[in-house]
Amino acid sequence: MKNNLYNPFSLFGKSILITGASSGIGKAIALECSKMGASVIILGRDKKRLLETFSQLIPNINNKYFLVDISCEDQINSLIDKIESIDGMVNAAGILIRGPFKFIKEVDLDETINVNFKAPTLFVKKLISKNKIKNGSSIVFISSISGSYCSFIGNSVYSASKGALNAMAKSMAIELSNKKIRVNTIHPGMVSTNMHLEKSFDQEDLIKDLDNYPLKRYGEPVDVAYGTIFLLSNASSWITGSSLLIDGGYTLK
Amino acid sequence: MNINKFIEKIAEQFEETDSSEIGPDTKFRELDEWSSMLALIVIAMADEEFDKELTGSEIRNSETFQDLFNVLNEK
Numbered sequence: 147m148k149n150n151l152y153n154p155f156s157l158f159g160k161s162i163l164i165t166g167a168s169s170g171i172g173k174a175i176a177l178e179c180s181k182m183g184a185s186v187i188i189l190g191r192d193k194k195r196l197l198e199t200f201s202q203l204i205p206n207i208n209n210k211y212f213l214v215d216i217s218c219e220d221q222i223n224s225l226i227d228k229i230e231s232i233d234g235m236v237n238a239a240g241i242l243i244r245g246p247f248k249f250i251k252e253v254d255l256d257e258t259i260n261v262n263f264k265a266p267t268l269f270v271k272k273l274i275s276k277n278k279i280k281n282g283s284s285i286v287f288i289s290s291i292s293g294s295y296c297s298f299i300g301n302s303v304y305s306a307s308k309g310a311l312n313a314m315a316k317s318m319a320i321e322l323s324n325k326k327i328r329v330n331t332i333h334p335g336m337v338s339t340n341m342h343l344e345k346s347f348d349q350e351d352l353i354k355d356l357d358n359y360p361l362k363r364y365g366e367p368v369d370v371a372y373g374t375i376f377l378l379s380n381a382s383s384w385i386t387g388s389s390l391l392i393d394g395g396y397t398l399k
Numbered sequence: 400m401n402i403n404k405f406i407e408k409i410a411e412q413f414e415e416t417d418s419s420e421i422g423p424d425t426k427f428r429e430l431d432e433w434s435s436m437l438a439l440i441v442i443a444m445a446d447e448e449f450d451k452e453l454t455g456s457e458i459r460n461s462e463t464f465q466d467l468f469n470v471l472n473e474k
Contacts, residue, residue: 245439
């Protein structure tokens with residue numbers, strides 16, 4: 147399996163943990179990390195889809211999957227005892243509840259903040275406390291352009307959760323630098339995933355919206371995965387606290 | 400659920416359209432004020448006022464407010 151070609155982006159020999167790996171961006175990241183030589187630990191809530199991701203990985207004796215809801219403290223506690231220390235992690239689990247600001251419901255606000263912000267924050271905190279993240283590792287949070295560079299109609303709650311996550315990532319980056327652990331965020335524009343397509347109510351609007359993307363297409367999950375691989379690899383070892391924009395040029399306009 | 404209450408609640412969501420222009424037979428896409436924002440508002444209003452979930456595809460497949468009412472009424 148050893149790759150003798152020069153490749154500073156290789157993840158060969160690294161163990162990478164990925165949340166939200168049962169679908170969309172998280173799934174693509176798991177598969178691409180696997181192709182880049184990493185062993186991957188994938189987490190997700192949907193057993194059927196998580197197993198589907200697992201079956202598509204490049205076989206590696208250290209690949210593992212865990213059916214877990216990372217917003218559930220008990221499940222996280224028992225998971226942490228089961229995993230060996232890792233060289234990188236990607237927080238891709240997230241939800242989108244759309245609704246106009248004037249109809250915001252507290253229950254939706256709580257759920258979104260819990261899943262998109264509190265859960266990944268507390269999960270990383272526990273992994274750090276239990277020394278499960280090796281010195282020199284890389285932590286990547288999948289954020290969004292929404293809440294960082296712009297927002298969208300109906301996205302107030304989602305944007306707020308991502309804004310909180312961005313701020314937390316910067317703070318983690320500075321505090322974990324003593325362990326040479328790097329923390330960065332990725333900010334995708336509209337990526338063709340079920341999360342986004344199911345929430346769109348008008349096909350015509352979607353087609354019109356494409357005009358807002360100078361590169362004239364929505365992102366694919368692998369577009370985000372490639373950026374993630376860079377941030378997980380040794381090629382980015384002097385990069386921490388940064389925000390990588392992957393949006394087809396959307397925010398240029 | 401009755402259609403009059405539904406139309407009244409729909410009309411309340413429009414800021415610039417006179418309520419006299421909004422009735423069961425109104426083709427909502429033909430209203431100047433109709434937008435993706437209003438579609439989201441109608442979905443949220445159906446949830447808050449009538450406790451019923453209206454989906455994007457149901458809006459997509461409807462033409463008039465009566466069509467939307469019929470979809471919700473069957474839930």
